[in-house]
Amino acid sequence: MKDGIPIALGYFAVSFSLGIAMLSAGMTAVQGAVMSVSNLTSAGEFAGVRVIAAGGGLLELILTQVIINLRYSLMSLSLTQKLDEKVTLWQKLLIAFGNTDEIFAVAMNHQRSLTLPYMLGLQSLPIIGWTAGTFLGAVAGGIMPRSVSMAMNVMLYGMFIAIVFPVARKSRAVLIVASIAVFCSCLFRYVPFLQGISDGISIIICTIAAATLGAIFFPVDEKEDA
Amino acid sequence: MNIYLYILVMAGVTYLIRMLPLTLIRGKIRNRFVKSFLFYVPYACLMAMTFPAVFHASDHVIAAVAGVVVAILLALKGKGLMTVAVAASVTVFLVSLVCGIQA
Incomplete structure (x- = not known):
């Protein structure tokens, strides 16, 4: 569970800016929180919000989610190789839900094989942080001065840059x-x-x-x- | 259209993507093309979403450019996701402030 704390803090700040983006797309804070707790994917939700803001169709929405979140299938695949033998099918169904980029990264660095208690402990705080951040971002976005919310808009892009550029250099x-x-x-x-x-x-x-x-x-x- | 329908569809699709490989596939992917494609997808997708949209995410293009430059420099120095994200955001805020005064 301890391993989840830094992820949760990071998620809180990033989802805060996601909440602001949702607000400018015309969504409410509750809708934002529901989306975050049920989707748990920064890039996917962000793209989804853009489709919603543009009044796009459901097919377009499904396609964006499939393409953008396709990487999770690869991560889930790698995860299968590291799960403890005792993990049952229904337990896998639970673990699959919270398989995000950062959780996957930490899980793969874990020294022992992955058990259900470890995975649920690792996932719990980040899920809370992600959802709470989205909600508060959407609430605060409405009362914050425009200059502040515009600046926070850039945070998510900053995170994307931080993911890609170090790899692109190598x-x-x-x-x-x-x-x-x-x-x-x-x-x-x-x-x-x-x-x-x-x-x-x-x-x-x-x-x-x-x-x-x-x-x-x-x-x-x-x-x-x- | 109801926004909750959008959210439900998104959640369903995303969950299936995560769940199906975890439960169904037990072997390893052998196809080199598929593996390579999946390897490149996150980078291509994140960059397509970031550029050029980030330059339009602020009222002042100069501020956005400054934020991007700061983000790239810090990212190349190996700073963490949070540091880069916050620094980019603070840069945009400060430069916008200066632009606002001049305008």
């Missing part, structure tokens, strides 16, 4: 893939006849295009696979 392939994604996303934003395409669809297309090119030209070595 791996030229990741750098190229990330650059392709950025280039593609700029096209959708600034090229006139592409501007009509919604946010969610544009993120999906850019992600698939960049990751596919990466997989073709820079296939991952067996060694690199964590």
Whole structure:
């Protein structure tokens, strides 16, 4: 459970800015909290909020979630190799719910095989922090001066940058893939006849295009696979 | 459309993505293309969401650019997620303040 404290604190601050984004998308604090406690995914929720704000359809929403959260299936897959043999099927159903990037990272660094009590302890505080942060962010977003909430808007992007750039510096392939994604996303934003395409669809297309090119030209070595 | 329907669909999809591999698949993925694709997805997706949207997330483009520069520098120095996120945010706030005074 102790391992979850730093994650919970980080989640609280980041979800706070997610709450602000939800508020500007026209969602209430309660809706935001419900979304956070049931989804538990920063990038996925953030993209979902953008689809909702743009009045996108359900199919678009489903596609964005599948693409953006696809990485979790890979993490869940790795997790299967490390779970304690005694973990039963219904216990796996519980563990799956809280498999976020950070929890996965900590779990994989854990020295022993993963038991149900360890996983639930690890997940509990981050889930609380994530949900509470979203709720308070959406509440506070309404009363905070615009300059403060605009600045906090940038936090989530800052976190994304912090995830990608250190890896991109070490791996030229990741750098190229990330650059392709950025280039593609700029096209959708600034090229006139592409501007009509919604946010969610544009993120999906850019992600698939960049990751596919990466997989073709820079296939991952067996060694690199964590 | 009801926003709770959106939330329910999102939660359902996200849960299935996490749950199915954990319960169904017991072996290892062998296909190199699939493995590589899945490896690159998070980076591509996060960057597509960040750029160029981050430059439009503040009232002042200069402030947003400053925030991004600070975030990138700190990230490359190996600072943690929180440090980078907070520093970017504080930078945007301060630069916006200066821009606001001049405007």
